[in-house]
Amino acid sequence: MELIKPGIKIPFTRYRFIAVAISSVINLMVLVLLFTKGPLLGVDFAGGTVAQLKFTKPVTIPEVRNALGELGAGDTVIQDFGQQGSNEFLVRMQRTSVQLGELGEQIKAGLTRQFGSGGFEVRRIESVGPKVGSELRQKGAWSVIAATVMMGIYIWLRFELRFGLGAVVALIHDVLVTIGALIIANYEFDLTIVAALLTVVGYSVNDTVIVCDRVRENMRKVKRESLENIINTSINETLSRTIITTGTAILVLLALFMLGGGVIRPFAFALLVGFFSGVYSTIFIASPVVLMWEKRAAAKKS
Amino acid sequence: MRQSVLTRASLFAIAILAAIIYLVPTFVHPLPSWWTSFLPADRINLGLDLQGGSHLVLGVKVDKAIENNIERIKGELTNVMREKGASGVSVERVEGNLLQVRVAAASVERVRGILKSDFAYLVEAKTPQTVSGNTDFYLTLNKEELRSLRDYAVDQSLETIRNRIDQFGVSEPIIQREGQENILIQLPGIQDPERAKEIIGKTALLEFKLVDDTANVEDAIKNGPPPGRQLVYGHVGRGDSVGAEKQAYVLESRALMTGEYVQDARVRPAQQLQGASVELILNGPGARLFEQITAANVKRRLAIVLDNRVYSAPVIQERIGGGRASITGNFSIQEARDLSIVLRAGALPAPVEILEERTVGPSLGSDSIRQGVISFVVGASLVIIFMLVYYRGAGLLADVALMFHILFLLAILAAFKAVLTMPGIAGIVLIAGMAVDANVLINERIREELHAGRTPRSAVEAGFQHAMPAIIDTNVTTFLSGVILFQFGTGPIKGFAVTLCIGILTTVITAVYMTRVYYDYRAVAGKLKHISI
Numbered sequence: 017m018e019l020i021k022p023g024i025k026i027p028f029t030r031y032r033f034i035a036v037a038i039s040s041v042i043n044l045m046v047l048v049l050l051f052t053k054g055p056l057l058g059v060d061f062a063g064g065t066v067a068q069l070k071f072t073k074p075v076t077i078p079e080v081r082n083a084l085g086e087l088g089a090g091d092t093v094i095q096d097f098g099q100q101g102s103n104e105f106l107v108r109m110q111r112t113s114v115q116l117g118e119l120g121e122q123i124k125a126g127l128t129r130q131f132g133s134g135g136f137e138v139r140r141i142e143s144v145g146p147k148v149g150s151e152l153r154q155k156g157a158w159s160v161i162a163a164t165v166m167m168g169i170y171i172w173l174r175f176e177l178r179f180g181l182g183a184v185v186a187l188i189h190d191v192l193v194t195i196g197a198l199i200i201a202n203y204e205f206d207l208t209i210v211a212a213l214l215t216v217v218g219y220s221v222n223d224t225v226i227v228c229d230r231v232r233e234n235m236r237k238v239k240r241e242s243l244e245n246i247i248n249t250s251i252n253e254t255l256s257r258t259i260i261t262t263g264t265a266i267l268v269l270l271a272l273f274m275l276g277g278g279v280i281r282p283f284a285f286a287l288l289v290g291f292f293s294g295v296y297s298t299i300f301i302a303s304p305v306v307l308m309w310e311k312r313a314a315a316k317k318s
Numbered sequence: 319m320r321q322s323v324l325t326r327a328s329l330f331a332i333a334i335l336a337a338i339i340y341l342v343p344t345f346v347h348p349l350p351s352w353w354t355s356f357l358p359a360d361r362i363n364l365g366l367d368l369q370g371g372s373h374l375v376l377g378v379k380v381d382k383a384i385e386n387n388i389e390r391i392k393g394e395l396t397n398v399m400r401e402k403g404a405s406g407v408s409v410e411r412v413e414g415n416l417l418q419v420r421v422a423a424a425s426v427e428r429v430r431g432i433l434k435s436d437f438a439y440l441v442e443a444k445t446p447q448t449v450s451g452n453t454d455f456y457l458t459l460n461k462e463e464l465r466s467l468r469d470y471a472v473d474q475s476l477e478t479i480r481n482r483i484d485q486f487g488v489s490e491p492i493i494q495r496e497g498q499e500n501i502l503i504q505l506p507g508i509q510d511p512e513r514a515k516e517i518i519g520k521t522a523l524l525e526f527k528l529v530d531d532t533a534n535v536e537d538a539i540k541n542g543p544p545p546g547r548q549l550v551y552g553h554v555g556r557g558d559s560v561g562a563e564k565q566a567y568v569l570e571s572r573a574l575m576t577g578e579y580v581q582d583a584r585v586r587p588a589q590q591l592q593g594a595s596v597e598l599i600l601n602g603p604g605a606r607l608f609e610q611i612t613a614a615n616v617k618r619r620l621a622i623v624l625d626n627r628v629y630s631a632p633v634i635q636e637r638i639g640g641g642r643a644s645i646t647g648n649f650s651i652q653e654a655r656d657l658s659i660v661l662r663a664g665a666l667p668a669p670v671e672i673l674e675e676r677t678v679g680p681s682l683g684s685d686s687i688r689q690g691v692i693s694f695v696v697g698a699s700l701v702i703i704f705m706l707v708y709y710r711g712a713g714l715l716a717d718v719a720l721m722f723h724i725l726f727l728l729a730i731l732a733a734f735k736a737v738l739t740m741p742g743i744a745g746i747v748l749i750a751g752m753a754v755d756a757n758v759l760i761n762e763r764i765r766e767e768l769h770a771g772r773t774p775r776s777a778v779e780a781g782f783q784h785a786m787p788a789i790i791d792t793n794v795t796t797f798l799s800g801v802i803l804f805q806f807g808t809g810p811i812k813g814f815a816v817t818l819c820i821g822i823l824t825t826v827i828t829a830v831y832m833t834r835v836y837y838d839y840r841a842v843a844g845k846l847k848h849i850s851i
Contacts, residue, residue: 017708022769068682120677121512139682143675148375152808159806163799170798174791208741211803211811215818218799219752222792226759229788257762260708261755267704268697268751272744275696277689279367280744287748 020256028299029248029307035300039189046196055199058206061153063146064110067123068139071103071131080105083130087122098278104139119143156210160191163217171221175228178309182302183224189297190220194290203282212286219265220294223258224302230254243310247303262295320842326835334722337729344732362732365739367810368687370680371506372514376479376670378499381414383471383668384464388415391440395419398436404428412456415464416443419455426453439463468499474667476501481663482517500673511677513656521625521669522660524577526611526643529619529631533568546571553627553647567628569621574611576665579604583661585654586644594654595646596661605641613637624657676809690743698724698750705754709761711850715836716757719828723753726824731817742813749821755792756829759785761851774849778837782830789830797822 059066069080077094084092084107091110098104107123120141127136144152164187172180194216198209230250238246266288273284343349344361353359366373392409395417399407406422407429417440421429433440433455440457447454459467472495479501480493492504508514530547543549552565581601588594600608612620612634621631622645629647649657702720705713727746731738764781772780797819804815840846 017710019708022766070681137679137681139679141675141677143672145377145671145673147377148673155806159802163802166798166802167795170791170795207808207811208814210806211741211814214799214803214806215748215796218796221795222755225791225795226788229791233784253766257758260758260762261752264701264704264754264758265748265751267700268693268747271693271697271700272747275689275693276744276747277686279686279740280689280693283741283744 018256019259024252024255025248026252026255027248028251029244029303032300032304032307036304039297039301042196043189043192046192046199049196049199053199055195055205056202057149057153058204058209059108059142059144059149060206061149061156062110063144063149064108065119065141065143066109067107067120067141068097069105069107069127070098070137070139071105072135073131074101074103075131077105079130080107080127084123084126087119087126104278152207156207159210160213160217163214164188164191167217167221171224171228174225175232178306179224179228179231179302181309182305183221183228185305186224186294186297186302187217187220189301190216190290190293193293194286197289198282198286201285203285206282208280208283209286212283212290215287216290216294220290220297223262223294223298226254226258226261227251227298227303244307247307251299251303258295258298262291265291319838323835323838323842326831327839330832330835334725337725340729340733341725344728358733360732360735362728363735363737364683364687365737365742365810365813366504366506366676367678367740368683368738368743369506370678370683371504372508372511373674373676373809374503374505374515374518374672375496375674376475376501376503376518377673378472378475378501378666379669379671380468380471380499381668384415384459384467386668387467388417388459391437392417395437398432399429402428402432404432406452415458417457419457421453421455423451423453429455433457471667472499472501475670478664478666479503479518479670482659483514485659485663486514486517488514501670507680508677511675513652515672515675517656517659519670519672520660520666522577522663522665523625524580524661524665525573525623526575526608527569527571527573527621527623528615529621530568530570531619535566535568538568539566543568550621550623550626550628553624553629565628567621567631569623569628573623574620575604575607577661578664579607580661580664581641583658585651585658587651592646593648594651595644595649596654596658597642597644598661600641600643602641605639608641608643609637609639686740687743690740690747694743694747694750697747701751701754705757709757709851712757712761712764715833716754716761716829719757719832720750720753722832723821723824723828724750726828727817727821730820730824736816737813739810739813741810742817745814745817745821749817749825752796753821753825753829756785756789756825757833759789759792760830760833764849764851768849768851775841775846778841778846778849782834782837786830789826793822793826 077096080094081092087109093106093108095106095108096104097106120138123141124138127138164184167187168180168184170180171183191213194213198205203209227247227250230253231247234241234246234250234253241249269284269288269291272280273288276284340358340360342353342357343359349359388411392411395409396407399409404421404425406425408420410418410420412418419429419433437457439460439462441460443456443458446456476493476495483491483493483503483505488505488508490506492502494502496502503518505511505514527550533544533547535549538544538547538549547568548571550567550569552567579600580598581604582599584597584599586595586597616634616636619631619633621628622643623629624645629645645657698720702717705716705720707713709716724746727749730736736742760781763785764777767777767780767784768774800815800818800822804812804819807815837846
């Protein structure tokens with residue numbers, strides 16, 4: 017079976033200006049979103065407490081809020097969690113149990129008054145102090161930046177500087193698109209999201225590697241062709257493997273996203289978006305950057 | 319060629335056998351005894367998020383420990399100066415770690431000498447100033463002393479907490495230092511995290527102080543205690559009604575004895591009118607000291623102070639020998655038991671605060687495992703079917719390689735006693751989708767070479783050869799991001815990074831080298847005339 021027939025010739029590089037323009041606008045919008053609405057930070061980064069509750073009978077959010085009494089007031093967020101009809105809720109509050117062990121006991125006491133001691137279960141409770149949160153936030157951001165730069169350096173060493181630059185720009189695009197999608201889908205940013213972003217960086221660059229590898233090979237084979245044509249041929253020749261390698265990863269991610277449960281869903285979502293974006297950016301971002309760099313260098317020379 | 323195929327095939331056979339042996343302990347419980355005597359018994363352990371339990375990060379307030387030390391040095395300075403005949407010297411702690419030593423003009427040289435000989439670990443924070451005939455020295459701890467005090471405070475806290483947890487009874491706890499001032503604690507399968515936290519977090523500084531009955535308590539509350547005295551409130555036990563009035567005491571600030579002399583602490587069950595109490599058994603020197611103290615203060619009240627709360631303040635009726643004292647406080651039997659644990663394990667050198675806490679109940683863990691296994695089975699099946707449909711024979715080969723990859727990945731995790739977390743499971747699922755990438759690259763290349771008119775045998779040869787650089791580069795980049803993630807990550811995230819990195823190694827081995835053995839075998843056997851791809 018063949019999804020993409022050999023000998024296919026799509027003039028990808030011809031669409032590069034419109035693609036770069038659209039991507040720039042999207043990235044700019046993500047940046048605006050990032051600094052206006054901002055990411056929804058989970059307790060890992062914002063500090064605070066999150067409790068996952070499961071009830072034996074159907075209950076409503078107002079009932080839970082009521083039962084929590086004073087704890088349910090203020091900026092406490094209560095939302096449905098898990099599958100439909102599993103009667104699970106996530107309770108988020110800004111405060112942490114600075115007083116040893118108090119918060120968990122208070123939650124239990126409130127719920128016991130309302131629902132009886134057998135009527136609910138505290139399945140998970142996580143508290144992170146504000147200091148730890150801000151430290152993790154910084155470390156997380158730096159690790160994503162470091163990974164991106166490292167990929168660029170690796171490509172530079174293995175291929176050429178201009179390919180390294182193209183890869184870095186493409187990766188920045190992928191990370192921004194993923195972040196934007198997470199913000200729009202209202203998923204919380206926590207440690208697993210950082211793990212997802214780093215994986216996106218490490219995996220999206222693969223498509224760029226495959227294309228670069230072919231460009232290098234083709235440059236040795238045909239000397240007289242323009243770089244634009246070589247890149248275009250290379251993209252076309254590697255198109256089916258770019259799509260299939262990412263496609264198999266997407267298959268397992270879909271399974272994780274739908275069946276993996278509430279904890280892993282945002283993680284799978286981020287990878288799905290990032291991997292899709294990775295294929296797109298290899299074709300429409302990395303290659304144009306290489307070409308533009310080439311044109312600028314040529315203009316400088318003359 | 320024939321020889322090389324045979325060698326490689328046998329190597330893989332041995333590796334597969336070893337992998338199966340390493341995986342048996344993970345899936346077979348209990349292991350037969352003959353197994354454990356000469357075969358590996360290590361297995362993949364479940365992380366806290368999968369088996370349930372508590373993960374705590376404590377911050378040791380080392381600054382507090384250093385402040386306490388500065389107070390102690392202050393006392394020592396005063397004493398040594400007096401003993402060595404330097405008169406007109408007064409020592410104050412001005413702020414934080416800064417000591418001010420005020421010296422009359424006549425003693426300046428002598429004090430300088432004593433500081434140099436007896437207090438070498440103190441350095442001058444700023445140049446001495448002369449104010450109306452007196453010289454003020456400003457001293458603080460030198461860097462080495464500061465560092466060793468910090469280290470001591472954290473290490474000592476770690477030891478004490480380890481003692482407490484051991485006595486509390488948790489199986490396979492992990493207690494280790496994290497970073498400069500933090501302590502990481504993992505308590506698998508714990509049922510009552512609140513109680514554990516209370517036991518871990520109590521400073522448990524036990525002091526015996528005399529009650530100053532001449533001082534007026536009301537006055538002290540209003541205007542602050544007189545010099546050398548302090549105002550301390552009484553303990554309100556769990557049995558007491560909420561809002562019970564706390565009694566205030568005026569105590570002499572100097573502690574006559576502290577908890578370091580406690581050898582053992584036992585619970586005494588409740589008696590008619592009282593709740594349970596805790597009996598302290600002092601060690602030899604402690605018993606002698608306690609005898610001296612009680613002998614010298616008959617008819618006075620001795621307050622037993624724990625973490626700045628007065629638990630009881632009985633009147634000393636007579637000299638008490640034998641080294642026994644008891645703390646009463648209307649305790650429930652559990653409170654008394656917990657208190658005896660912390661007293662036995664000793665005091666923390668500095669207070670601790672909980673920086674991070676993650677507790678997962680056992681039911682959530684088993685749900686997560688189920689969801690992880692289901693998504694793995696579904697995801698891997700989708701990939702296997704896709705490869706089979708898309709590449710037929712070559713797809714089947716890739717699928718077999720994928721199965722061996724999973725076998726190797728799990729075996730290596732077991733051999734390293736790796737901890738499997740939910741993100742780790744997600745990593746295994748994800749890697750299943752990435753594992754066939756190398757096969758895709760090789761197969762696509764073989765197809766290309768076939769289109770170019772090569773024979774199957776030379777197309778396979780060229781396909782492997784030309785796909786190799788891209789396979790190496792793509793795997794190196796993903797591996798690098800896994801390494802960065804490992805550096806950054808905590809707990810569960812590290813589990814993901816580990817599976818990602820190990821998985822990349824095993825995919826290269828199975829997807830490239832194993833499939834190559836198969837093609838080479840066919841080539842040697844003269845059966846590589848057709849290729850299903």
